[in-house]
Amino acid sequence: MNERPRGIESVLVVGTGLIGTSVALALREHGVTVKLTDQSPGAVRVACELGAGDEWEPGGDRVDLAVIAVPPQFVADWLLDLQKTEAARFYTDVASVKALPIEQARRLGCDLSAYVAGHPLAGRERSGPGAARADVFLGRPWAYCPGRETSPRAVAAVLSLIELCGGNAVKVDPVAHDEAVALISHAPHVAASAVAARLVGASDTALGLAGPGVRDVTRVAGGDPDLWTVILSGNARPVAEVLEAVATDLAAAAAALRAVSVDDDGAIARVTELLRRGNAGRSRIPGKHGGPARAYAVVQVLVGDRPGELARLFQVAQDAGVNIEDVRLEHAPGLPLGAAELSVQPESAEVLAEALRSHGWHVP
Template sequence: MSDDPRGIDSVLVVGTGLIGTSVGLALREHGVTVKLADQDPAAVRVACELGAGEEWTAGGPRVDLAVIAVPPQFVAQWLLDLQKTEAARFYTDVASVKALPIEQAAGLGCDLSSYVAGHPLAGRERSGPAAARADVFLGRPWAYCPGPETAPEAVRAVLSLIDLCGGNAVEVAPAAHDEAVALVSHAPHVAAAAVAARLAEASDTALGLAGPGVRDVTRVAGGDPALWTVILSGNARPVAEILEAVAADLGRAAAALRAAAVEGAAIDPVTELLRRGNAGQSRIPGKHGGPPRSYAVVQVLVGDRPGELARLFQVAKEAGVNIEDVRLEHAPGLPLGAAELHVQPEAAGGLARALRAHGWHVP
């Protein structure tokens, strides 16, 4: 390791998909030397062309840290192979499952003192190196799971990696990590896919009526099925348990609705589920990981033309209003849409007046 305050000077990234390439891009912004490897030569070429690093040559100088960015089932074998050639001083991974690669690494006889399992909770619906961005980790939690054998120097190297990429380091036990991501990521992805699957044979009439609600619910269903099959199989038990609980809730709701349709019965189980949903949704952390906040929404009609959003944000800037969130909904068949600007409640009135004064239509 260098005496440089960054902690790491050189990194090998194995796996040049979305996350691996994004790691390379983020590190290159800080002047870290990044080497790239992948079983797909085309993926390496794209990552190199994007500026994420240079192609790795086996047997070259040892790097400070190797980041293994491959599916969970293949992490341990890569770790073993890299350690045999002393490719790096320390090792980590970015797989979305932690117990499996750690268990497999121990079974293969890997040196666990130089390895810290990790997982940045960041990504996009798109996959592959072309979808990579240097800022994808900014402000995002980055779990790391040191074991009893882990050397303090290895932990420091991984914390340096997380810091350079802009993530927020969160130490967590492997089993607790897998239970958590099953709840907040893996099972929701399957649930979104189940809803989206109903749209595959939907009528044109139904699709023409689709609004922001169905888009919000199904957004993550656009992920790569092959990649998600690998992820889900690596965390199968926790995901199955959550999906079974969700299915039970939906089953009770469906039974209540069926009884209401046939017998006119009350739908108390549905009401209870909706209330529990409100309670759960309200616990999702808000801005910067703080407590949830309720924002006022200022709706503005915008034309589907270049520069419209820039003009809109300029008015907000001049009015001294910070836009906390923005959502766009296009009007079917018309060259305009609605922008929903989420702002602090006390700022909503002033922003609406400023927008109207600049000629914007605020309903």
């Protein structure tokens, strides 16, 4: 059992969905006593069966920290109810919108000295307690937004929570947080859904030709629509502003391409300019170690669709002393094989390729 930071012995998790149950599982790995509650008895039961904790009985012993893992519109109501019964010494939440619950909590008269708004920027396309994992927060940013009323002890408790879960604490203003997640998360989800929606009426020919490009662009569109409706409603204005800017770029690109289709060759320059801005924007996304993203070399290798193939592949890399920075798999439709794209440091690419070939792997 791992040693835990001092100050958190017991935690109440309100909401046993993906994030709430993942928080509980991470805490249990450090020996923290975790109590669970949810409006769905079935969700609590599943979380308990997964080892995330025990069902909470209102009126029991006060816990050190309550983690409110419900949609942003309901955080303040839960905070008020919990504080009325003195369920915890301190309180936080994990909703993806911050300004709304803070303002609602202030209007309701909640004790803001004991509350620190929070948001771990982690998750999966799947939802519910069955998709929860204790490691989902490892290395991920975890925003926390203390106000002018917040006590230092409340902040310390939340920082201990973030450390226990393996997140990287990032102090941020609530409004700045909401504008940021609109740009990096909420608006991209809507944009991906808009692209994916075009596939509803796609022909079998088009779907049969689908490759990694369309899968990458539409991956997040697999999220729960009801959950995302609640999230977007709580951050409506910042998301709308980002989408309007994206729509302006798309409309300009569409107009330019229509001009190209009627022999206005010069119009394509406007599309090229958008593509270059896209390159520049993507290059600003931090790499896995923070700071500017590194440029990796990609070694492609054909992999059979059989148990143990990836393990053998990684063993060759280990024996060759090559660290695999990232891996991507693309299956060949209708064939029992696929291609693995291994991202490595440029100076290691040829070393890995030769090691793989010497062990019988097909490296194009």
